[in-house]
Amino acid sequence: MERRVNSLLSKLICLLMVMGVASARPTVVGKVPNTKANYYGERLRRNLLANGLGSTPPMGWNSWNHFFCNISEDVIKQAADVLVSSGLSKLGYKYVNIDDCWAEQVRNSHGHLEANKKTFPSGIKALADYVHSKGLKLGIYSSAGYYTCSKQMPGSLGHEETDARTFASWGIDYLKYDNCYTDGSKPMERYPVMTRALMKAGRPIYYSLCEWGDMHPSLWGFQVGNSWRTTGDIQDTFDSVMARADANEVYADYARPGGWNDPDMLEVGNGGMTKDEYIIHFSLWAISKAPLLLGCDVRNLTKETMEIIGNKEVIAINQDPLGVQAKKVREDVEVWAGPLSHYRFVVLLVNRNQWPASPSAHLTDIGLPPKTTVIARDLWKHENLPKPVKESISTDLAPYTCKMYLLTPIS
Ligand SMILES: *[C@@H]1O[C@H](CO)[C@@H](O)[C@H](O)[C@H]1NC(C)=O
Ligand SMILES: *[C@@H]1O[C@H](CO)[C@@H](O)[C@H](O)[C@H]1NC(C)=O
Numbered sequence: 584m585e586r587r588v589n590s591l592l593s594k595l596i597c598l599l600m601v602m603g604v605a606s607a608r609p610t611v612v613g614k615v616p617n618t619k620a621n622y623y624g625e626r627l628r629r630n631l632l633a634n635g636l637g638s639t640p641p642m643g644w645n646s647w648n649h650f651f652c653n654i655s656e657d658v659i660k661q662a663a664d665v666l667v668s669s670g671l672s673k674l675g676y677k678y679v680n681i682d683d684c685w686a687e688q689v690r691n692s693h694g695h696l697e698a699n700k701k702t703f704p705s706g707i708k709a710l711a712d713y714v715h716s717k718g719l720k721l722g723i724y725s726s727a728g729y730y731t732c733s734k735q736m737p738g739s740l741g742h743e744e745t746d747a748r749t750f751a752s753w754g755i756d757y758l759k760y761d762n763c764y765t766d767g768s769k770p771m772e773r774y775p776v777m778t779r780a781l782m783k784a785g786r787p788i789y790y791s792l793c794e795w796g797d798m799h800p801s802l803w804g805f806q807v808g809n810s811w812r813t814t815g816d817i818q819d820t821f822d823s824v825m826a827r828a829d830a831n832e833v834y835a836d837y838a839r840p841g842g843w844n845d846p847d848m849l850e851v852g853n854g855g856m857t858k859d860e861y862i863i864h865f866s867l868w869a870i871s872k873a874p875l876l877l878g879c880d881v882r883n884l885t886k887e888t889m890e891i892i893g894n895k896e897v898i899a900i901n902q903d904p905l906g907v908q909a910k911k912v913r914e915d916v917e918v919w920a921g922p923l924s925h926y927r928f929v930v931l932l933v934n935r936n937q938w939p940a941s942p943s944a945h946l947t948d949i950g951l952p953p954k955t956t957v958i959a960r961d962l963w964k965h966e967n968l969p970k971p972v973k974e975s976i977s978t979d980l981a982p983y984t985c986k987m988y989l990l991t992p993i994s
Contacts, residue, residue, distance in 0.1 A: 631778045636789045637809035638840045639902045641757065641874045643678025643722070645848050648817070648878025652684035652733050655702040656710050663714045665881045669889070672719060674898055676877065678757050678789075679714050680722030681707075686736035695749050696725070696737065711754035722757030722789070723750060727773040728764035738764055740773065747780035750788060757789040760808075762797070770794045771803055778807050791845065791874070801834035805842035810874055817847035819855030821863075821983065825935055828867040832911055832919075838872050840906040845874050852879030852888035859984045862963060863933055865891050866987045869901040870909035870921055870929050896962045897987065900929050912949060916942035920949040928957075928990040934980035943977040949990065957990040 644662050646654045663679045666672045685707070687697045698707045707723065714721040725731060725746060726738035739746040739760070750758060760777055762770060774792050781788050792808040794800045795815050804811035813831045817823050831846035838844045849868060851861045868875060877892060900923065909921030909929060917933040928949050934940040946955055959968045959976055963986070968976075971993060978986045 631775055631782065631806055632790060632808060634782070634787045634790070634809070636787055636841075637843060639904065639906065640843050640872050641678055641789055641791075641810070641876070642675040642898075642902075643680055643720070643757075643875075644676060644877040644881055645678075645680040645682055645722070645759070647682035648819070648848050648850055649853055649880045652735060654681065654684060656705055659710060660713055661882050663717050663719050665884070666719060667717050669881070669884060671877075671881070671893065672717070674893060674895060675902060676875070676892075677718075678720050678722050678876070680724070680757055680759060680876065681710075682724045682759065683731045683733045683761070684735050685723065688736060690737055690742075694742065694745060696739075696742075696746055699736075706753075707755070708753045715754060720756035721754065722759065723753075723755045724759045724761065726761040726763045727770065727777065727794075728762065729766070730764040732761050732763035734764070739777065740766060743776045743780035744783065747777065747784040747788075751781075751784035751786035755786070755788055757791065759791045759793050761793045762795055770798050770800065774800075774807050793845075796830065799834075801837035801844055805837070805839070809841065810843040810845040812845045812847060814846050817850060819850040819853045821856050821860045821935075824850065824856070824860070824864045824867070828871065831871055831873070832908075835871070835908040835910045835921075838906070838908040840904075843872055843874060844908060846871065848874070848876040848878040849892070850878055851891050852877070852881075852884065857983065858887050858891070859981075861888075861891050863935075863983070863985045865894070866897060866931050866963075866985055867919070867933075869897045870919055870931055870987075872901060872906060872908045875901055894963070896960075896965065896989070900962070900987075900989070913942075913944070916940065918942060918944040918948065920944065922950060923989075926992060929962075929987065930976065930990060931985055931987045932976075932978055932980060933985040934982060937982045939982060940980045941977065942980065943975045945975045946972070946990075951990075951992060955992050956994045957992050960989040960991075962987045962989055
C-alpha cells in the first residue's frame, strides 16, 4: 500500500515538475540578470541558515533505528567509544546523535528542557563534554510541535529560542527536528522559527529538518536547514529502502553543498536484509549524497557490517566535494549515475528483482560525450575492470545485487 502511494506520489510530482512547478523555486526579483550565479547568490543572501555546515553530507550514528526509546547515557557513550575504537570516526562518522526520549516529560521550573533523570543522570552537558573529548560531535532531537513523536517529552514549538540556547549552552552540534503534535500550521512556518533561534544562539548547529517530505521541503529547505527528510520513516526491509531511494531521487536537483535530501537513516547491520541488500542500501545512500547516519548497534558490529559501512571508496563518493546527487538515468534496467569532482562519474546498476539481470549502462546516458573511453573501477571489489570501457558498461547481476563503478575518462 505504502509503496503504491509512494509511486503514485512520485509520478504526480514528476508530472508537476514537467508542468513547470519546479519554476516555483524562489526566483530572483528586480533587475538582477537571471543567471545561475546570481540565482544562487541571491539565495545565499536570503539564506536564514548561514551556519557553514553540511558542505558534505553529515556522517555519524543515531540511536533511533536500533534502540528506539530504550536509550541511556551509557548507550550513547558506548556508541561514541566504538566509533573511535572501530576506526569508524576516522572514516568520517563523527556525529553521535541522540534521538527521541532523552528528556524529562515536562519542562523544569524555568521552562527549560531537562535530561531524563533516570536514563541520563549526568545531564547532556556532561555527555557533550565526553563525546567532544573523543573528537566527536553530539546531536540531539526535538519536534516542531507540543511533544516529540514518542510523546514522552515536550517539543520545542513556542520555546524555540529557549531550547536553542539550552542546546548551544550544552555544546550540541546537531539538531534533528521532527514534525509531531503540531499546532496545524505549515512546516514552512514552524521550521524557520527554529532556524532563526539556532542562528541567534551563537553556536553552529547542523539543522536536520525531519518533516517527512510532506510539503516538499526540497523546494524550501535550503534556506532553512542543512538537510531535509524527503520521506516517511525507514524500516529494516528492502522494500522500504527502495521506496525511500525512489521518492528521494525525484528531488535530486535540489541537493547541493549546505543542503541535502535525506531519505532517512541507515538500517545496515540491523539484521532485516541480506548483505547484498544492505550493499544496495549503502550504495544508493552514498550516490544520493544522503546523510550517512548509522542506525545499528555499533557496539556489536559484525565483520560483514563493517565491510559495508567501512568501505572508504564508497564513502568518498558520498563525500565528494562536487556534491551532486545521482539520478536514475535508465528505469528499465535501473541505472543510476552522477558526476563527481575532477570530471569523474559514479554509476550504480541495481537489480531490484527476483530474477537475474544483465543491464548495460551507456556512457552517453551517464553524461559522457560519444566516443569517450573510461577506466571503470568496481568500488565493492576494489579493482579496476581489466580493459578500458567504450560506449557502455555491462554486467550480470544476481537477484537483489548491484555493481557500483567509478568512471574516469581517459580519452
Ligand atoms: C533496553 O536496554 C537495556 C540496556 O541497554 C537492555 O538490557 C534491555 O534489554 C533493553 N530493553 C528492550 C525492551 O529492548
Ligand atoms: C550481536 O550481533 C549478533 C549477530 O548479528 C547477534 O546474534 C547478537 O544477538 C548480538 N548481540 C547483542 C547483545 O545484541
